Amino acid sequence: MNRRWDVIAASLLAAVASLAGTGSAHAQDTAQIATQGNGKGAPPCLGCHGVDGAGQAAAGFPRLAALDATYLRRQLDSFADGSRENPVMKPIATALSSEERQALANYYSHLPLPPTLAHPTAPDSRGALLATRGRWSQQVPACEQCHGPGGVGVGAAFPPLAGQSAAYITAQLKAWQQGSRHNDPLALMQHISKALDEEDIKAVAAWFAAQPLDHAETTP
CATH class of the missing domain: 1.10.760.10 (Cytochrome c-like domain)
Structure with missing residues (x-):
């Protein structure tokens, strides 16, 4: 495993550890949603936003890593209620429970700024x-x-x-x-x-x- 993937793996582990004890959505479950989806209609977040939360510039998928948790939760709620229209994110947000939205917001807020965005x-x-x-x-x-x-x-x-x-x-x-x-x-x-x-x-x-x-x- 090269250095980049070592950094990413460490970041994911740190994010999971930081979520321990946050509500009924367990830390491991949150990491699983981010990497595998929730099995209820929400695909894995990393498919668009990257394993380190850096997003995909060419496709216009935004960075989520290190954003404010309250802001991230508000955006997921907005996608679900239609105050922010997006044909990709609406079905994903509605497939997430309230607890899952909050857990994912916390998860991404604890990921560090991706090193690829530093310069x-x-x-x-x-x-x-x-x-x-x-x-x-x-x-x-x-x-x-x-x-x-x-x-x-x-x-x-x-x-x-x-x-x-x-x-x-x-x-x-x-x-x-x-x-x-x-x-x-x-x-x-x-x-x-x-x-x-x-x-x-x-x-x-x-x-x-x-x-x-x-x-x-x-x-x-």
């Missing part, structure tokens, strides 16, 4: 302006005002943008814009996304995807 590429200048200064002529604040410096995330309401792929960030901005996602606090993202054009979205998504995670907290 992304250089940022885009147009995206940098939107991310760090905003565009006040259209009442668009800087993204960093809510999502933190470099997009590292702030609590359960404002998730990390750094370390997510440009494809995923782009898809979410368009989902806010088109109304297929509407589980944002005070409809903030619905307003902001509608003020952005195609080039704005492409630029700001690329900028956040390029931000390093070396300085990010393990649990944003």
Whole structure:
């Protein structure tokens, strides 16, 4: 087994250990859902989000590792109740019990930041302006005002943008814009996304995807 798989295996064991004693959904059961599914309609999470929770950039599947547990639980609930529309995630979320959703949220929040995300590429200048200064002529604040410096995330309401792929960030901005996602606090993202054009979205998504995670907290 090479070093990468040693790191991944250690991460999974640490996550399982951290969940010991959390509710009636046992730690081992949670790891089994992540790696094998729950046998009740929910496939293994790793099929899309990777064994280390890093996601798949090319396919637009997001990073789950080290995200806030409350945020992750809210997204699973939103997929199930339709406030976040997604034809792939809706049947998966509805196939998970309330306890399983919470257990998975805790599981992924305890996984460390994947090492493959530590040194992304250089940022885009147009995206940098939107991310760090905003565009006040259209009442668009800087993204960093809510999502933190470099997009590292702030609590359960404002998730990390750094370390997510440009494809995923782009898809979410368009989902806010088109109304297929509407589980944002005070409809903030619905307003902001509608003020952005195609080039704005492409630029700001690329900028956040390029931000390093070396300085990010393990649990944003």
